[in-house]
Amino acid sequence: MRRYLDFIGNIGLFALRAVRRVLVPPFEFQMILRQIEVAGWKSLPLVLSSGFALGLVLALHTTTTLVQFGAQAKMPAVQSLAFFNEIGPLLAGLLMAGRVGAGIGAELANMRATEQIDAIEVLSIDSFKMLVIPRIIACSIALPVLTVFMDVMGLVGGYVAERATSDLSVQLYISRAFHEVSWAAFIPPTLKTAIFGAVIGLISSYLGYTTDEGAEGVGRAATNSVVISSLAIILIDVVLVKAIFFLFPETAI
Amino acid sequence: MNGGTPPAIAFREVSRSFSSRAVLNNVSFEVTPGEAFCLLGRSGMGKSVTLKLAIGLIQPDAGAIYVENDNIVGMGEDGLSKVRSRIGFLFQSAALFDSFSLHDNLAVPLKRFWEKKPDEEIKTIVQKNLDDVGLGKEGRKMPAELSGGMRKRAGLARALMLDPSILLIDEPVSGLDRVTASEIDDLLLRVRKRDNTTMLIVTHDTREARRVGDRVGVLDNGNLIAVGSMDELATNKSALVRALVSEAE
Secondary structure, eight states, X not given: XXXXXXXXXXXXXXXXXXXXXXXXXXXXXXXXXXXXXXXXXXXXXXXXXXXXXXXXXXXXXXXXXXXXXXXXXXXXXXXXXXXXXXXXXXXXXXXXXXXXXXHHHHHHHHHHHTTHHHHHHHTTOOHIIIIIHHXXXXXXXXHHHHHHHHHHHHHHHHHHHHHHHXXXXXXXXXXXXXXXXXXXXXXXXXXXHHHHHHHHHHHHHHHHHTOOSHHHHHHHHHHHHHHHHHHHHXXXXXXXXXXXXXXXXXXXX | OOSSSOOSEEEEEEEEEEXXXXXXXXXXXXXXTTOEEEEEOXXXXXXXXXXXXXXXXXXXXXXXXXXXXXXXXXXXXXXXXXXXXXXXXXXXXXXOOTTSOHHHHHHHHHHHHOTTSOXXXXXXXXXXXHHHTTOTTOTTSOGGGSOHHHHHHHHHHHXXXXXXXXXXXXXXXXXXXXXXXXXXXXXXXXXXXXXXXXXXXXXXXXXXXXXXXXXXXXXXXXXXXXXXXXXXXXXXXXXXXXXHHXXXX
């Protein structure tokens, strides 16, 4: 138990250090752009394919159920609400935790094991600012954008599934999909992924940056980054969903 | 400190432990400006820790460490930054940045210290330093594409980018064949002759210590058990010291 409390306390201190350093120059714009490319652009194929596949599967399941209640016309609305509210943000977050979180944890742990972080410090460069801050910022910028792509591909998958069984036009599908979606149902859940991204960047960076187990620590940092980031996202999601319902009551289905 | 020219590096009764294991125990020594001082010892005897202490990467539990008259123990980041700008560090693994090309690895220190230096000038300096270590045509390569010896030479080139007055060198020839090791030693001797750079070299290779070092200190279980020239150490009362030194003959 004490080990877990220690871990949470250390993550908290690491986060405080990040908050303090983020506002102090020099600002590592080049590193941030580089990390956005790694976290965002390179994750896009995974997000697009996953979103499409999940949209397809979800539509197949919901259509079967909705047909039983004579509500097949509601399928596009169910699809969009499900993706905008929860599936898009959460799945994009979990995918990023898997792909990017593991990468950050392994990369920083490897840099620690091969003395690259020491080499940065020796050059009088603040390694925390150069390595950790850009990764946290990049994750929190990239994830909301990836979430939008995930949402769109979910709707595309849903349309493909619908099209296989009916003659529903694209215009009508889009019209039905967005008819019951307000901005409040789209923007807060999408923006909450910025917090997911920051959490992924923070936890993965902490595990990689602070490892002291040499080469063995690289694998451990990668695995733990995925497991702990994913768990943290799910737990934080519970709190954020409740907060969104409180702030935007109309979004509660 | 005594009057006259201060030592380039001075350890005064420095101790350092990790968990309950004492890695350095009341270690004191001085390296005079322009001298090449080798720390010799078996693996795990605290040699690399000594180098990291000398540049403030880790702090001692007790004692004082002077770099050109500045006590770096407890020194703030700004002070350490100034001290580090006078020191080059060649890591055992060379510690090149994996995601940067060789050219960019060498450019990092220049870009950080001279933000307003034009890119063309940085490129010229990087090329000159790569040429100096025989890697003039390899600038575009990534570290993963280099052999062990090339990585060491690249690490040395990066350590020399800011024309340091002190060079800290961690096991420069470990993992290298005898011929490549000899090339690295030649390089160190050339740098020293050219720039009169003070060198603190950590090694377990007694042949290297004899060839490159002016004086040698022997570390054993965290204690500095002997200091002197290799010839002086050959008649030391400690059997371990004599055994170590005889390996080089």
